Amino acid sequence: MTTDFDLVVIGAGSGGVRAARMASSHGARVAIVEERFFGGTCVNVGCVPKKLFSYGAHFGQEFSLAEDFGYQIEGWSFHWPTLRDNKTREIERLNGIYQRILNQAGVTILQGHGRVVGPGQVQVDEQVVTTGKILVAVGGKPYVPDFPGREHVRISDDLFYLQTLPEKVAVVGGGYIATEFAGILHGLGCQVSQIYRRDLFLRGFDGDIRRFVAEQMQAQGVDLRFNTDVQAIDLDGDKKLVTFQDGHIEAFDEVFYATGRIPRLDNLFADAMLPALNDRGAIRVDEQFQTSQDNVYALGDVIGRVELTPVALAEGMWLAAHLFGQTRPAAMDYSNIATAVFSHPNIGTVGLSEEEALEKGHSLRVYRSSFRPMRYTLGDKQERTLIKLVVDDASDRVLGLHMAGEDAPEITQGFAVAMKMGATKADFDATIGIHPTSAEELVTLRQAERVNPS
Numbered sequence: 001m002t003t004d005f006d007l008v009v010i011g012a013g014s015g016g017v018r019a020a021r022m023a024s025s026h027g028a029r030v031a032i033v034e035e036r037f038f039g040g041t042c043v044n045v046g047c048v049p050k051k052l053f054s055y056g057a058h059f060g061q062e063f064s065l066a067e068d069f070g071y072q073i074e075g076w077s078f079h080w081p082t083l084r085d086n087k088t089r090e091i092e093r094l095n096g097i098y099q100r101i102l103n104q105a106g107v108t109i110l111q112g113h114g115r116v117v118g119p120g121q122v123q124v125d126e127q128v129v130t131t132g133k134i135l136v137a138v139g140g141k142p143y144v145p146d147f148p149g150r151e152h153v154r155i156s157d158d159l160f161y162l163q164t165l166p167e168k169v170a171v172v173g174g175g176y177i178a179t180e181f182a183g184i185l186h187g188l189g190c191q192v193s194q195i196y197r198r199d200l201f202l203r204g205f206d207g208d209i210r211r212f213v214a215e216q217m218q219a220q221g222v223d224l225r226f227n228t229d230v231q232a233i234d235l236d237g238d239k240k241l242v243t244f245q246d247g248h249i250e251a252f253d254e255v256f257y258a259t260g261r262i263p264r265l266d267n268l269f270a271d272a273m274l275p276a277l278n279d280r281g282a283i284r285v286d287e288q289f290q291t292s293q294d295n296v297y298a299l300g301d302v303i304g305r306v307e308l309t310p311v312a313l314a315e316g317m318w319l320a321a322h323l324f325g326q327t328r329p330a331a332m333d334y335s336n337i338a339t340a341v342f343s344h345p346n347i348g349t350v351g352l353s354e355e356e357a358l359e360k361g362h363s364l365r366v367y368r369s370s371f372r373p374m375r376y377t378l379g380d381k382q383e384r385t386l387i388k389l390v391v392d393d394a395s396d397r398v399l400g401l402h403m404a405g406e407d408a409p410e411i412t413q414g415f416a417v418a419m420k421m422g423a424t425k426a427d428f429d430a431t432i433g434i435h436p437t438s439a440e441e442l443v444t445l446r447q448a449e450r451v452n453p454s
Helices: 014-025 040-045 047-057 059-068 080-104 156-161 176-187 207-220 309-324 354-359 408-420 425-430 439-443
Strands: 004-010 030-034 108-111 114-118 121-124 127-136 140-142 168-172 191-195 223-225 230-236 239-244 249-252 254-257 261-263 296-298 339-341 347-351 364-371 385-392 398-404 449-451
Touching: 004 014, 004 114, 004 309, 014 030, 014 040, 014 080, 014 309, 040 047, 040 080, 040 156, 047 059, 047 080, 047 156, 047 176, 080 108, 080 156, 114 127, 156 176, 156 254, 168 176, 168 249, 176 191, 176 207, 176 254, 176 339, 207 223, 207 347, 207 354, 207 385, 207 398, 239 254, 339 408, 347 408, 354 364, 354 385, 354 398, 385 425, 385 439, 398 408, 398 425, 408 439, 425 439
Parallel strands: 004 030, 004 127, 030 108, 127 296, 168 191, 168 254, 191 223
Antiparallel strands: 114 121, 121 127, 140 261, 230 239, 239 249, 339 347, 347 398, 364 385, 364 449, 385 398
16 A cells, blocks of 8 residues: 555544545545544534434324324334444444445545644554645544533534433533534434523524524423523432532433533644644634645634534635645635524524624614414414514615524525525525415515614
8 A cells, every 4th residue: 555645634524524535536655644533523413413312302282283283193212322333333334334435436445543743744554655746634532621520411413312311311511413403312312401501502603693693592391491500410329419509409310511622632743743723713724725834724623714514625626626726616605594493393494583684784684584384373382483584774685584483494504505596685686486385484574673893
């Protein structure tokens, strides 16, 4: 086996695999190093298993809803090991696909821990390979703060392989992962308390969406506890005794921490090869993903720019073309990136929140609609959907689109194309909606509320 390459990629997640494949297609000799699993966080302990669990968590509600449509469903039960093991089988299948894709692309796979030990040198366990360029795409890992009893908590990765499903759970954190996990565990039948130290979760998302999702989750039965935090955790047999800031103590079967992620930099660089980091501990790169070390590049979650799988894929494709392609690509465009939160209810969002638009000095027209979707109208379930458009008053351009409710991610993806093309509110108004759908609300909004920058 050759040990001399044009590019060595450390990390076989979404960004690393895409960069390796595309660089090889441009004629480069490429190796990829992976010590854990192929497909990275997304495939193994992130997007894919989380979405499968989110699907599973909706069936209890669906069975109840079916009765409103005349179906008699009695005596159903949920078997956790079936969902867990079916998920694991699918993840193993995807792992195999990633390896086959790399092999078919002519990429050399090196299994082991990769470490940058010198200019153009990557050590993989006991072997050192040489390369013209190095790409670091190792992703991130869950972060748990230091406090008494932290060794008793679970991290987000653990949910996907639990032996038994706990009855009473605390989920600590206010980001999208914590909010998704709270909804999933509640939907699977757990008694869930979500603990967050600030006054409202999902910081950075539009304020109306944040408040709406909180209201809906509370109505479903999730116990949301804001402005509090965990002080310590002790064991009492199989129970986790959580001491909160106000001093009260409560027992849970499990405590999951989803309090953010940090770059996975463990033993990744020899001292002389450590690149400059930003104030959040992520690798600092320029517009071409070049680190402060010559011919060492980084992308994806490890640079902490936009931590989304499709962004890492786009960055990997861009860098391969930049380094080895025949023509130089245009600079990466990070504007109007659509994203979803698979909370219960789902969130879909693209563009600026109302708060961000005001901070940028826009004079706004804001359109909102909250409604009960048709599928719930045959019974007494009060599930609702919220949609919102943030429009620049001067240009009529749609700056932000935000939705919480059924099919929000699927609907948002299509509208993201329009916004990327610069769609105005007049363009939305001129589009005839599909009736009866929730999506048609986005092209039938008429009454605006003006918001001034002051």
